[in-house]
Amino acid sequence: MKTLFAICVALFLSLGAVVQAQETSNPASDAWEVQKLSGVAHVSVAGTEPVAVQSGQVLLAGQTLTTGPRTRLMLSNGKQHIQVSSNTTLSLPPEAETKPDMTVVRQTRGTITLSIDKQQSPHFKVETPYLVAVVKGTEFTVSLDDEWAKVRVHEGVVEVKNQVEDEAFDVKAGEAVTMNVASLSSGMAVLSDKGLFKGGNDTSQAGSARLTFSARGEDSPEEMETVRQRQDRERWRASPIGRVGLTISDGLAIVVGYLGEIINTSIGWVTGLVIAAMSPFIDLNAQFAGINYWVRVALVGVVAGLILGLGSLYLVFFRRR
Structure with missing residues (x-):
């Protein structure tokens, strides 16, 4: 009986192996x-x-x-x-x-x-x-x-x-x-x-x-x-210089993001002051976006004027020396 059982088990395992081999x-x-x-x-x-x-x-x-x-x-x-x-x-x-x-x-x-x-x-x-x-x-x-x-x-x-x-x-x-x-x-x-x-x-x-x-x-x-551009970029990212560059660029991105938030908040604050100052004379609440735009333009003009002024002073001072 044990011999017959062992033969049946062997046949079953062999059949499973054949099926698995065929599927593979x-x-x-x-x-x-x-x-x-x-x-x-x-x-x-x-x-x-x-x-x-x-x-x-x-x-x-x-x-x-x-x-x-x-x-x-x-x-x-x-x-x-x-x-x-x-x-x-x-x-x-x-x-x-x-x-x-x-x-x-x-x-x-x-x-x-x-x-x-x-x-x-x-x-x-x-x-x-x-x-x-x-x-x-x-x-x-x-x-x-x-x-x-x-x-x-x-x-x-x-x-x-x-x-x-x-x-x-x-x-x-x-x-x-x-x-x-x-x-x-x-x-x-x-x-x-x-x-x-x-x-x-x-x-x-x-x-x-x-x-x-x-x-x-x-x-x-x-x-x-x-x-090839993708492969070159990935190789650069994996290099020590690339890792340092990515760290610096990530840090700059965070700083620029914070500066952008500060600038946007400041512009919104200035716009709010303009609307509050003019509200006794004219209702400007519905024109917030337009005023915000012109505040940005004015800010850019002020910054550009400062840069040009400082540049002019530097050139004058440099020439005198």
């Missing part, structure tokens, strides 16, 4: 189920006519999904989910072009938001003609149109690789990177069958393909800085 080697199958479909979408395979997508339908490797205007749907693959927006095109590469430990989605247009389960090693990748996003587990959005290619990270860390220039770096939660696609010449925007650039990384005839970094994930390109 193949974290997600190549099939994606369409859920929460709202609008019109089509799926196609190379050389075939597009077919309308139905909720509950399963997308397989080698198929391409295209959503129409005012269309949203969810793709689910186990613990992984992709929210697909309208006017978006993405495809699942053929099995021959994928590895068992890496799930790949190729996007050539539109916007997708992904929620990927966390694992110890990178296991999910989004490929676009311009950027590649590799993750271990996170939530992020990839947007692509005729002007911009962008990756915004909502949770976790995403490694973003530039398909045109030789650069790659990590993007953290709350950050975003953007490429100005419109600046690239038409010759560079040639896609292969995989949706990637044909031919190496020669950008001599193209516009700037460097990624720009946004510290808070803004959409405004004017508020972005280059990746």
Whole structure:
């Protein structure tokens, strides 16, 4: 009886090990189920006519999904989910072009938001003609149109690789990177069958393909800085001189803040005196903001006059000596 029990326990443990090994080697199958479909979408395979997508339908490797205007749907693959927006095109590469430990989605247009389960090693990748996003587990959005290619990270860390220039770096939660696609010449925007650039990384005839970094994930390109500027700034912050500079700048910011409060309080006090002095003759309470403005102008004039006067006296005194 003990021998039979030991054999049963061994078989159970072996079965559990096999299942765990299978889950580790193949974290997600190549099939994606369409859920929460709202609008019109089509799926196609190379050389075939597009077919309308139905909720509950399963997308397989080698198929391409295209959503129409005012269309949203969810793709689910186990613990992984992709929210697909309208006017978006993405495809699942053929099995021959994928590895068992890496799930790949190729996007050539539109916007997708992904929620990927966390694992110890990178296991999910989004490929676009311009950027590649590799993750271990996170939530992020990839947007692509005729002007911009962008990756915004909502949770976790995403490694973003530039398909045109030789650069790659990590993007953290709350950050975003953007490429100005419109600046690239038409010759560079040639896609292969995989949706990637044909031919190496020669950008001599193209516009700037460097990624720009946004510290808070803004959409405004004017508020972005280059990746190298960000890296230089972070290295400076980590250096001893940078730490001293930050301490001094923080102290100056506190002093300037207090001075600003004192000045604002003083101006408000002067404005109140003016209104109190004039109140027997005219009601100025409703014009507090206007009077406050002119008090500020007068104060600036007085300060400027003092600076000019002191400067004049210094020059006269200096010349006499």
